[in-house]
Amino acid sequence: MAMYVFKDSARKVKLLAKDAFKEDKGVRFYCPNPTCDAHMHICSRSGSSTFYFSAQIKGHGHIENCPHYASNNFDPIKYNETEFDFNKALLALTEKSKPQTKKLDPGEHEQGPVVPKPPRTIRQIYDMCIAYDCTDTYNGIVIGTMLLYDGSAYMYSNADDVIGWRVIEAKRDKPNFYDSVKKEIYLVAPIGRQKYKFLLRFDDEAQYKAMQKEIYANKDNKIIVAGEWNFSEKQNKLSTTVLSKKQTKIIK
Template identity: 50%
Template sequence: MVMYAYRDKARKVKVLARNALKEDKGNRFYCPNSLCDAHMYIVIKEGVSASYFAGRGHLDDCFYHSKSNSFRPANFNEHEFDFNNALMALTQKGKSQSNKLTSDKHSSGPVVPKPLRTIRQIYDMCKSHDCSDTYNGVTVGQMLLSDDSAKMYTSGVEGWRLIESQRKLPKFYVLETMEIHLIAPVAKKKYTFILKFTDAKLFREIKDWIYANRYHIFIVAGDWSSSNSANVFSAYISAKNQLTMIK
C-alpha cells in the first residue's frame, strides 16, 4: 500500500493518505514514481487514519505496484515497533527473520499483528510513506537514507539506519581488509558506506552475492559511524539479515 501520492502530474503537491479528505475519494492522484503514470486514488477504510492510496496502470517494475511492495499497515503493530531495536536484532547470527506473521501456537484465536521485523518489511514500510511522515513517532526519512530523504542528511549518516545503495565502482571490495564499499543515495552518490566483517566466510558470501546481483539496489541495515575521510561511513556486518536486494 502507498501512504502518499501527488495531486498534480508535475508532482509538486504532495498528499498524505492520513490527511486526505473524503471528498478527495473520486479524484485522480499521481504515483510517487515520476516515471509511472498510474492512476492513483484514495481508499478510506475504517476512518481517515487507515486511509491509503491504491492504483491501476503501474509500470511492471514500479516499486509502488502492489506486486513490488507488500507493506500492509493492518498486518503490523505500529505502536510496538522500535526502529533501533529492530535493526539491532537483524545483526544477531542465526536469528530467524521469517516474513510470516505468527501468533501463539497454543492459541486458537486470530493472528495478532506483530511489529515489523525483517529488513524487507521495514524497507517496504519506509518506501510506502513520504520521508517526512512518521511511523510510531519516528520520521521515516531518519530510518532510511534514499534519494527522497537525502536532504535530511546534510551532516552525514550516523547511528542505526537503512541505506538504499549500489556497489561502488570500479571495485566494490577489498580482500585484504574484508571490506565492501557501497554508495548512496543511488542517484546523488554523495556518501561511501564501508561494510566491515570479522567473519571471513560471511564476507565472501556477501561479496559473491553482491557481484552476482551487481546491477541491482542493495538495502543495508547498520549502526553507521563516520570515518577519517569526508562523507565516508562504516558499519560492521555480522549477519545476512542485514542486507536485502531490490531488483
C-alpha cells in the first residue's frame, strides 16, 4: 500500500492519501515507482475515514520488488503516530534484546482495548517511510530526513547532511564488501546514484560473521541499516557501529 500516488503517468501531479476524496474511488492513479505501471486506487478500512492507495485489480498489479507492493504492510491505523520519536526509536534498535520473563499465569490476559504503539522495528520504520512521500511528515518529522534512499537523495547534498541518526537503504559495495580482519562491512547508498559509501563496524565477531554471510547470500537485495552515522574524511566513508541485529534488515 502507499500513502501517496500520482494522478498522471508522467508523475508530475501528486496526490496524498489525506487529501483524497471518496468520489475518487473509481479513478485509476499511478504508482509512485516510475518503473511500475500498477493501477492504484483509493481504499479505506471499514468504518474508517483514513484512506490509502493499493493495486487490487487483477492483471494490473505491481512489478516484482516494487516498494509499494503488498509486502509493505504499513497500516497507519495500527500505529500511534503521536508517540513516534525517531531518534529514540533508532537508539532502542542499538540495544541488545533483553531475555523475556515468563508470566506466572500465562493463561490470564489483561482486559481492555489494545492501544496502538508507534513504529518500533527497523522494518516498521522503513515501511512507514516508503509508504509516504519523502516530503511528507510523520509526527512532524520529514520522511526524507529519516530515510536516505533514491527518493530522498536530493535532500542530501553532501556527506555532512547524513550525519546523525538515520536509516539508509543500501547495497553492498563492489567488488569487496567486507574486511574480516577489521570486522567491517562496506555499503553504498542511495542505490541508484551510489553517492555515498558506508562502513559498518562490529564489536562482536559472531555478529559480524552472521551479517557478512547474510549479505553474501543476498547479494542483489537491498539492505537497510539504522544507526548514528559519523563521517570519516580519512576513509571518505560514513560509519556506524552495529551493536544489535535489530539495526539491520535484508529486503527481499
